[in-house]
Amino acid sequence: MPNKLKLWSYLAIGAFQISLSASLLGYWAKKAVGAENIILNYGALEFSVSVDSLETYATTGELEGSLKSYAGFLTPEQLEQLKVGLITNADFSHLAIAQFLYSYQGETILDRVSKVIKTQARQPGFYAVRAALILAAANEEEGGLTPLNVLKSFPTNTLRIDSRQGFELFKNLSRVVQKNNQGIAAVEQTARQERQNKATATPGVRDLNLLIPGKYRYKKQALIMKDVKRKYPSGKIRDRIFPVDLYLPKTKTPQHLPLIVISHGLGSDLTTFAYLAKHLASHGFAVAVPEHPGSSASQIESLLTGLDSDVTPPQELIDRPLDIQFLLDKLAQDYSSEIDTNNVGIIGQSFGAYTALAIAGAELNWSTLEKDCDNIQNSWNLSLLIQCLALQIPDADAEIELQDRRIKAAIAINPLTSSIFGQKNISKIDIPITIVSGSSDPITPALSEQIIPFTWLNNPEKYLVLLKKGTHFSTLNESAGSIPVPEKAIGPDPKIAQAYIKQLGLAFFGTYIQKKAKYSSYLNAEYGDVISKRKMPLSLIESLDPELLKLK
Structure with missing residues (x-):
């Protein structure tokens, strides 16, 4: 696969991870209380989680501060996904990310994300998220384009996550997944029936x-x-x-x-x-x-x-x-x-x-x-x-x-x-x-x-x-010469x-x-x-x- 196309694989995974992360954080916001750099809004209520605590967990595996309180609401599998996901690097230069995010497709996705991720002043985070992605990609010394570095590069002291919007996105995504799974089951069921019918006919x-x-x-x-x-x-x-x-x-x-x-x-x-x-x-x-x-x-x-x-x-x-x-x-x-x-x-x-x-x-x-x-x-x-x-x-x-x-x-x-x-x-x-x-x-x-x-x-x-x-x-x-692709983007053995x-x-x-x-x-x-x-x-x-x- 040509390496430039792989931006789409990261995009697809990233779009899903953003929605999932917003939903998980929204779930925490509904259950817990704290105060730090990421403000979680749920109606009139506000909760927070520290970026420092996220970084500590991602690098050492230790839960501390408000994050430790929230961890009880997640399964061990979800916690491990969060730990790995925070420092997973999408290996693209800041120029490549900037060019994509200024394209029609990039701006359309940013517009969607900005309804969930907002600035400290409660404004849609369209420009702030774009800036954070580009800045994170440029900061190779800190690991480049990882979710943790995106948080650390956000151009305001505090970012806000609209939990209700996150829950709504997650609900819609869940319905899409449910319908997709039903469609897959229908195909598999039909294949079983067609195999049975074929077996009774002249092979x-x-x-x-x-x-x-x-x-x-x-x-x-x-x-x-x-x-x-x-x-x-x-x-x-x-x-x-x-x-x-x-x-x-x-x-x-x-x-x-x-x-x-x-x-x-x-x-x-x-x-x-x-x-x-x-x-x-x-x-x-x-x-x-x-x-x-x-x-x-x-x-x-x-x-x-x-x-x-x-x-x-x-x-x-x-x-x-x-x-x-x-x-x-x-x-x-x-x-x-x-x-x-x-x-x-x-x-x-x-x-x-x-x-x-x-x-x-x-x-x-x-x-x-x-x-x-x-x-x-x-x-x-x-x-x-x-x-x-x-x-x-x-x-x-x-x-x-x-x-x-x-x-x-x-x-x-x-x-x-x-x-x-x-x-x-x-x-x-x-x-x-x-x-x-x-x-x-x-x-x-x-x-x-x-x-x-x-x-x-x-x-x-x-x-x-x-x-x-x-x-x-x-x-x-x-x-030849293509950059690594996440296994989730390729699936099982392409051979x-x-x-x-x-x-x-x-x-x-x-x-x-x-x-x-x-x-x-x-x-x-x-x-x-x-x-x-x-x-x-x-x-x-x-x-x-x-x-x-x-x-x-």
């Missing part, structure tokens, strides 16, 4: 090990796509130049090879899914891996070094599918004798999964975007920070046709879907689709972004794959998730792009159970009753 023949590389050797070519003076309906003209890695199997006789396109996520690059490209190429697919310039690792690097002010520009929601269209046109022109560009599969992750669904036929849904984005401050869905960028696209450009009929099948891993497509437009997809979800994904939450949208698909050739304990980053290959993607990707594209019947018996709950690993259990289903998703 399919499965004599292939889909993890083994295929018989084809392949060569990798580095291409440059030059969409010079790309024209938009709004009148804008831009140069869109981007690299592509093309994997071409070597065949003894000339063949018209089926094509798979891999679209990376925000902050990724050509190497993120190289493991999958190589596997598919060895089984006879031509594989094209473009690097989208407005949302690649280079874009995030530009943000963090001060050369750009956006995580990604709104126009990227349009440009990504247009990149794929242009790529197919160029391959049809230059490789017409080698590649069948009228028989194409696409697989994408996160922003790339959005790209895959958009080019597969899901249109942007302006009514759901306007409704949901107007209420973004009350949502725990971090993916809305990308989805809502669509509202900044010029009206004329918003009407660009993104679908490409050359795409015959698509896999979407951790897609963002709920608002940008909505039920009406997801249901317009009429080609075979697989949606892959991680149960522990805080960025594109499983229930709202994958499980519920799966029920909106009308196409009978559809599959939902759930990786239990999988996160937003579980399927990504880590690039397990990558093996799942290789096996199911081959089975899916082998069935619907290569048109080989031998692969079809691998696309069911029974095979999902066969390859499932205990550290990250896999459930594969072909249908889901929406009634199972209603919160009880």
Whole structure:
């Protein structure tokens, strides 16, 4: 995984930790009395906890002062989480943090946090929290960007935590978690039922090990796509130049090879899914891996070094599918004798999964975007920070046709879907689709972004794959030179998730792009159970009753 993208992993964890910490402190405020630097408000009552006592506990494990009184209200596990969490370092420079916090996404998150964390004068802590984060990151001698250093860097003598707001956030978060868990249980229940039904029917023949590389050797070519003076309906003209890695199997006789396109996520690059490209190429697919310039690792690097002010520009929601269209046109022109560009599969992750669904036929849904984005401050869905960028696209450009009929099948891993497509437009997809979800994904939450949208698909050739304990980053290959990522952000061994993607990707594209019947018996709950690993259990289903998703 490219190191710059990992800011999102810390962001996701940080957003959760802030809400949890505010709730725990609010719980203390409700139960205890004291007086020091952190003032906890609960209605007309005020309580306090000392930053010094927090530092002593984090560094020595000793409970003292007001903190010792409050500790009785927490479990040993919660106390240990607090101790470790206070000094856990998010290894980013103060410049990188500053650049992100001045972006649209950073300011939106700060606005949410400032309703809970306030200044001594009871004003929202938007600017104070931003300053504290930047100052803490700059103070490397004291450990850099840790929650404890953020507290010590707060620009007023006292910070206030609005416990009622914290409790409200925690209540909303708890409900989100409860609903998400119910959705996961519904998928697992359905998988058990589909396995049972399959067992009573005639079993399919499965004599292939889909993890083994295929018989084809392949060569990798580095291409440059030059969409010079790309024209938009709004009148804008831009140069869109981007690299592509093309994997071409070597065949003894000339063949018209089926094509798979891999679209990376925000902050990724050509190497993120190289493991999958190589596997598919060895089984006879031509594989094209473009690097989208407005949302690649280079874009995030530009943000963090001060050369750009956006995580990604709104126009990227349009440009990504247009990149794929242009790529197919160029391959049809230059490789017409080698590649069948009228028989194409696409697989994408996160922003790339959005790209895959958009080019597969899901249109942007302006009514759901306007409704949901107007209420973004009350949502725990971090993916809305990308989805809502669509509202900044010029009206004329918003009407660009993104679908490409050359795409015959698509896999979407951790897609963002709920608002940008909505039920009406997801249901317009009429080609075979697989949606892959991680149960522990805080960025594109499983229930709202994958499980519920799966029920909106009308196409009978559809599959939902759930990786239990999988996160937003579980399927990504880590690039050389990347910074350490918290284990919670990666989840269990990513090699397990990558093996799942290789096996199911081959089975899916082998069935619907290569048109080989031998692969079809691998696309069911029974095979999902066969390859499932205990550290990250896999459930594969072909249908889901929406009634199972209603919160009880």
